[in-house]
Amino acid sequence: MPETVDTSISPKRSLEILSQREVEQLRITSESNLYPLFRQCVLAILQSGSSSDSAKAMLDAYKDFDIEIVQQDRGIRLNLKNAPAAAFVDEEMIASSREMIFSALRDIVYSESERYNKRVDLNSGAGITDYVFHLLRNARALRASEEPRLVVCWGGHSINTPEYDYTKDVGHELGLRKLNICTGCGPGAMKGPMKGATIAHAKQRIAEGRYLGLTEPGIIAAEAPNPIVNELVILPDIEKRLEAFVRVGHGIVVFAGGAGTAEEILYLLGILLHPDNRELPFPMILTGPESSAEYFQQMHEFIGLTLGFEAQQRYKIIIGDSVKAAREMAEGISEVKQFRVERADAFHFNWALTIDEEFQYPFEPTHENMASLALHEDMPKHILAANLRRAFSGIVAGNVKDQGVRLIEQFGPYEINGDPAIMEPLDKLLRSFVKQQRMKLPGTEYVPCYVIKP
CATH class of the missing domain: 3.40.50.450 (Rossmann fold)
Known part of the structure; x- marks a missing residue:
């Protein structure tokens, strides 16, 4: 089994707030495909520098990887479970990885919001x-x-x-x-x-x-x-x-x-x-x-x-x-x-x-x-x-x-x-x-x- 880490992260500059509807859309539900999409993007970002070019192999290697999206008064927080350890130094996530994770969240939420509101x-x-x-x-x-x-x-x-x-x-x-x-x-x-x-x-x-x-x-x-x-x-x-x-x-x-x-x-x-x-x-x-x-x-x-x-x-x-x-x-x-x-x-x-x-x-x-x-x-x-x-x-x-x-x-x-x-x-x-x-x-x-x- 690959080495993994559990952690909690918040955005610094790439994303500030999400609406309650947007958070709900990203939760694990049978009706939404946003969560698996976001999960796949985050997992890829956490494996920056990997020598593999197989998406299937990556997804299979980290089947237990999970993200909980928490809405807070002051913004959002992501709780990551069983995240690839290579993205951390002394149990702290590398800054570029954290920044790109919230860029991915920003783009996925905005893209879906534009379609949802028929804009x-x-x-x-x-x-x-x-x-x-x-x-x-x-x-x-x-x-x-x-x-x-x-x-x-x-x-x-x-x-x-x-x-x-x-x-x-x-x-x-x-x-x-x-x-x-x-x-x-x-x-x-x-x-x-x-x-x-x-x-x-x-x-x-x-x-x-x-x-x-x-x-x-x-x-x-x-x-x-x-x-x-x-x-x-x-x-x-x-x-x-x-x-x-x-x-x-x-x-x-x-x-x-x-x-x-x-x-x-x-x-x-x-x-x-x-x-x-x-x-x-x-x-x-x-x-x-x-x-x-x-x-x-x-x-x-x-x-x-x-x-x-x-x-x-x-x-x-x-x-x-x-x-x-x-x-x-x-x-x-x-x-x-x-x-x-x-x-x-x-x-x-x-x-x-x-x-x-x-x-x-x-x-x-x-x-x-x-x-x-x-x-x-x-x-x-x-x-x-x-x-x-x-x-x-x-x-x-x-x-x-x-x-x-x-x-x-x-x-x-x-x-x-x-x-x-x-x-x-x-x-x-x-x-x-x-x-x-x-x-x-x-x-x-x-x-x-x-x-x-x-």
Whole structure:
């Protein structure tokens, strides 16, 4: 049995009060799914730094973990029973863990409250964008007074040591240029840039550098927040998480990764391929050490074969040069600033970016939905990108998300069908991910959760 601790904690700054109805909603009841959702997020936060990427294994290891939410005159208190001992030092919870727990409570309560009071329209693209805006604003992640300087960094959570070290180098160079970092908040390529930037910010005497982490309940258990994150926001699902990235970020750096990173690349390319966005500047740099060159070449070839030459022109590939990658990003963000100044657009939220509803509605990776994805070469490229994104989202779910893993155990692998011109490059890319151990943590045997059927 893992070592555990019983404790009681109260918020310091991330959350002050809850209504009685909100507290009741979070209690253990058969009618509410909020408590298990909150419990899973808290358990993941308490296991920050864990080497496991299995949500199912984490939940199974701490079946006795429990949270009692107590409403008090002066606020709230959480009584935690059988909490992972790794989150404590001399029986006192680490400050970053406590802060992130109440950030999770804040986001889950606010998201549910907005839906309960019918203040959101989740049946239209504009309504979903407005919802994302309000979630970010409630979390105080939108800073209208700041100039563009937020760089989103994507990449794998189980990358090798040279790739991880390179992410730190790039983060350091970005930080020296006084840029802030936003990632998916987990380990690997999500932690490295933040770690590098902390040193650079210290050198530049930047006392309040931003290390913004955006996640969602389905993936937080597999990618627990790293302790450098000083702003955590939990979005309701992967689609709103991805939209939050591109709405608040001023440029995106992509490091090596696996299916999740491919999903992110396809999401952004699909948006940038929309006719309304062709003139909109949005710097996108794919970069890694020399040892990652093959990975990026394979991604580049896949994009060319499926989405075409135009998609390849929306990013730059920079290998083995962290200084150049950071300099190119800084120059790209300067263009973003000029573009928005000329059009009187907001710096803190990219309202001008058109996101097709195909990218916004949640995709549930059931076996039926995966098998019925339309993957045809004669489709509009931005719609094809949306469906390829969904395919990779399903693979991520089958690899690491608790519900997806259980579906695969029950019904076998997903079937993915489409035109040979799409399926053959997809199969080749996925095989390369497996060969390079990019689908699971190194040292673990990977059993594919999918079957490609052209």
